[in-house]
Amino acid sequence: MLFVLWGILALVPGSNLNNGLNVVGFEYVFVLISYYKWYMKEIPIHYAAWMVTLGAIVILIWNVVLPMLIPNNSRLLIDLLWPVEKEWSIPIMLISFGLFEIFRRMVFYSRIVNIIAASSFGVYLITEQPFIREQLWSKWVVLSDFYDSKYAVVQTISYVIIICAVAGVLDLLRDSLFRVTIDRHRGVWFDKIWNLVFFKNRRKIQHPITSVNP
Known part of the structure; x- marks a missing residue:
């Protein structure tokens, strides 16, 4: 439910679900990490690398292609860029989880x-x-x-x-x-x-x- 509310629905332009550097954001990340730690199998290292790569590609394309299609001063551009650039967006979470798994296994x-x-x-x-x-x-x-x-x-x-x-x-x-x-x-x-x-x-x-x- 948290993933749908603050992950998928956050991509809707103009949506403001108050998920940022606050208690709500902390609860969101804590629940995801806890679920992964308690109930899921460990992500293989190559999956973690793909997560980092995919998240970086999405952010890069999102920030390069959209400004080429929409005027820079447009409110629509800001509304479309903001969900991806937020702290707990899906691409950033992919990069965060992937990097965490990669470095956690380095001894x-x-x-x-x-x-x-x-x-x-x-x-x-x-x-x-x-x-x-x-x-x-x-x-x-x-x-x-x-x-x-x-x-x-x-x-x-x-x-x-x-x-x-x-x-x-x-x-x-x-x-x-x-x-x-x-x-x-x-x-x-x-x-x-x-x-x-x-x-x-x-x-x-x-x-x-x-x-x-x-």
Whole structure:
């Protein structure tokens, strides 16, 4: 039902089913992934490669052919392009599922990859902090300044790499600082607070304060 509502019906021009980077989109992807994980057999690796290829071809043709047939300033063109370019559209989901299956089955060890992966959550927290996010996308990196440039894709990828690298370095510095301070004696602060509160309350129980009526 979710696939029909937000996958197929979303291709209808002008349809707005509120499926984006929100709770609805999360539920949609979570249900699809859960169904695949719990009830379906694993997709063969060559099927996953075909999924990536098919999704990329559809997006490429959709974005190249339609502007050639419909004027660029037409509202119809926007309505037709939007369903395919949305985060959870069928072509993008094909690419996402296919890439996930391909890389999930690759077994290798890399210390560099592990370090970068360990900092990914820190990168997310840094870039999604309200103040940093406002400064980042409103003042430091303004997409509208180069949106119509012929090098927009290259510029966008470059900004993403730079932002992730800077935020990753900050998270590594945070990790190093915690390692020599808070994490050096893991749990010692909690133990001290716990002992302070526990023994303080224990003394109160052993020596209760009683009142004497006059």
